[in-house]
Amino acid sequence: MNGEAAFRRYADFDAILNSIYCAIFIVHTDGRAVYRNGAADELKAELGVTEDELIGALEAQIDIVHGQGRFAVAVEGGMIICHLLPWTQAGQRQGSIIVAHISGKERCSAQELDNVIDVLEEIDAILEVVADGIVVADKNGVIIRVNKALETTLGIKRRDVLGRSMEIFDREHSVCGELIRKMNEDPKRIVVSGTYKQKELLCTGAPIFDRQHRLKTIVISIQDMSALNTLRKKLEEQRLYTKSYMREISLFNGSGGPIVAHSPAMKKILHLVHVVADVESVVLITGESGTGKEVVVNEIYHTSRRKDKPFIKINCGAIPDTLFESELFGYESGAFTGARRQGKVGFFELANRGTLLLDEVGELSLAAQVKLLRVIQEKEVQRIGAAKPVKVDVRLIAATNKDLWSMVCQGTFRQDLYYRLNVIHIHIPPLRERREDIIPLVNYFLKYFNEKYGKEKEISPELYRFLMRQDWPGNIRELENAVETMIVLPSENKLTPSHFVGKGTGEDSGAAVKVQRLVPWKRAVEEMEKELLTQAYREYRSTRAMAKALEIDQSTVVRKMKKWGVGSHEKDKNDAI
Template identity: 45%
Template sequence: MSLIDEVKKGNEQLFEILPFGLALFEQANKMTLLNNAVDINIFKSKDFISYINEMIESQAQNEGIEIHYNSENYFLQGMPIVEKKNSTFAGVLVVVKAFTDGLGKKYQSYKELSMDLQAIFESSYDVIYVSDAEGKTLRVSSACEKLWGKKQSELVGKNVKELEHEGLYKPSVTRLVLEKGEKVSTIQTTKTGKRLMVVGTPIKDEEGNVLRVVNASRDITEVSKLKSEISEMKQLINGYKQELMELRKENDQQNPIIFNSSEMERVFELAQRVAQVDSTVLILGESGVGKEVIAGYIHRTSQKDNKPFIKINCGAIPENLLESELFGYEKGAFTGANREGKMGLFESANGGTLFLDEIAEMSLHLQVKLLRVLQEQEVMRIGSAKPVKVNVRIIAATNKNLQEEIKKGSFREDLYYRLNVVPLHIPPLRKRREDILPLVLHFIEHFNNKYLQNKSFSPKVLDALQQYDWPGNVRELQNIVERLIVTSEGAEVTIKDSSDIIASYRLNHEKVQVLEILPLKECVEIAENQLIKLAQQKYSSTIQIAKALNVNQSTISRKLKKLEAL
């Protein structure tokens, strides 16, 4: 009797009362038993027939596997029947379960959902790690091998405490979640030398008991390296700042502010007092008197010494560029703008000092924006609607008479009063001649060191330099001393070396030039005629000419008739 016959014998009645379908097949694809719970229509399905053939074929090859088949209406499970004595395949016992109330569709939906979740589980950028309430590893995504150097099969089934003890990762976030009973986020180090950001989340039942712990682990090794590099860069920058401060102090010692006059002494006394507060300062004076030097001195002797000192010449930059330089702009604010946007000088100087040289050259449009900064202590970037708070000390400077500019309508009166909190006037060099010789001697030493020379100036040259009015002030004086050091041939600069240079400077700045010796009366007459002709070219009436030359109209009329007669 075959094994199939033994299975059938005495079990027919049992088979009929089973709540599920049952079919028995022999090797030759012959069905020998079919109970009443099986819908005969199932055998009309080509998928089912293919399943049976696959089952018998695989079992005939002694593969010893179970094969599942399901559709919207049925779920089938095939189990091989094997002879115990010789392990030969005898047939297949098929269990047939019919789905009711749409369970088949639900089953298919759950199956597809499971496939989607599996795909997400494996393709996630983070490594997903699932453990039970005892810390036993249930599932882990395949990326685990990159993080911990272990395959899925090496982790599943093992307890997280055991893996932590082995040093695979430290700390175990699952253990921390089970101990605290709440969500945990921490940095984890691995045996492979990586740093992970791990977030562990407990899954609880209705009573609050932890059923599962799900961890998401992200590799932040490179981020940590970048943070470390940034920290090192910050330390390096701080070191450079310290070195710059030391160099600046040395530079201040090597290039001291030189003066000997009581006028400049009063200027520096006021500058020292102003440096102790944050009041806005307006520095007034002719070109070349050293307005920038005084501004730098105020900053260096203030409590903002270790903060930025930023300088900008308002007359050297076009209006549209000056606005973006001062206030900055958001990304895409205008064509050609930096993609990331740009911080303005007000923000760059935050906490420190901003020196606005030639403030009178600023347009009325920008004067309004500057006034807002002074009033509100905030700036608005171009293209932005969000103000940025700043704490900046403003020092402005000009060589113009701002009250005259206000009358002309080129400078705002309200801005003038905002800037003119502490006015500081630097007198021209011709009004403090006591400073000329100390400055000359300082520049001689400076340029000797710079050009590796050892030259001196003769007493006559020094006297000539002291007698000159210096319309270009300290800057002009510095330029002449440098030129004399560079161009003179001997060890001592003589009056012969300097005569041409000083004469050329005098000619360039004198209003009236006399190039040869002639009688005084003739010289005066020539100068007078030239002056009247020049005024006649500029003004259209004798009344205007008389007013410009500060004489009576009758005098001008008489002299014009005399000129016409010549």
């Protein structure tokens, strides 16, 4: 049972004791009356004596009956018949319980006395099993009861606080003191929190009033929140660790696969993707075909707060301009000839509270762009034939392999729509500009297709070097297809450059030199010189090895690299992404 329940039970017991006809006094061993019910106040009034006079007369007889029994006391206003019971707490005597009535008046029955004993014993039993520390004080702030849990929570002994003013907490326990000061100012239910001896405490105080709504008792619950808060912190740390781990493995549904981020450029992009996933901003993803734009989109979705909500993907280039509005916004029944009888929900409504991908957004016509812009601005759609629009809550991501700004300059893409989409821009560089990712990607596809087709193919060092030298105009998609072909077609398990089936856009593609068009001789020599140095640098990364392969002096290699900016150029590109 918690402190809240203890408050309710204590108030219930007070009501029970007040319903008993007999006067009930609970007297501490030091002579103070720490509790009295309503009948006790009526008894004093009827006898015309003060509380001190009445308690003094009763105390004189307590020692005579040795703390338990029946006795009579004569006072100025009459004769009082008393039943004396011991008041114990946690096995230790704290004082006496006196049940009294005036001689000649209606007497308390034995059953009523038993009820009193049962109620008081139940109060003690409940307070002792409550996990929170409990302090009970009278209207003057004198502590009359505490439980075992309080000793553990505050590190005190009950014998040191019973019978003392609650001001002791103000001096020694600042959290409790703050609560007591507030309750003295305004006796109502109050909750305060703070730290005591490196423990995080939650203190709740509640007043109990008599039938005349006068303050009678104060009950304070003190809960040690340290263990609970520690558990909460551990759970939060575990949640963050799990989220970080899931991001690291970066796995997706479908054929997207993982984001391979070994190059500096892709590491920066992966970090940006995870930052973007935690916000609701519109994201524009650009890059050549096959660079992995959809994989990045999937990563944003699967690590966002909307990962359990709808994820709708639209290929803008596949929707005819005449159907754009009905597909994206939907239509009502009978909106036009050929419309479905039940109408149709548009993609925006299907994606409500989720994520919507506008793939190939650069393919939209100017007319479609106007309609899309309105939805983004107003955050509402209106079905064809509908009387009023419907609000939608959609996280929007757009992707394209086109240069939208160039299209804006050419007048084929709206500038206002461009700025609406280009809130956060992620550009994925082509594979030829991040060659550090080629071998990790090859290994990923090798493992994937070996498992898919039940093969055990291996890639030779020569093939690795060959693949590294290719320019991959089709980017990751082309690389994936090339690896799959080499897994499926050759009968040999050891794959070499001879097994490569592709366009061969790198150094080893057929003739060592290919003439695309006529240019001045000097320019051709310079371009070839630069290309040779670039290819050699990509493969060897050492001027000594480059000189050996090109059969020239190392000093010549160094001089020419400096002249054409080979090496430093690639570093600058990676740093700029």
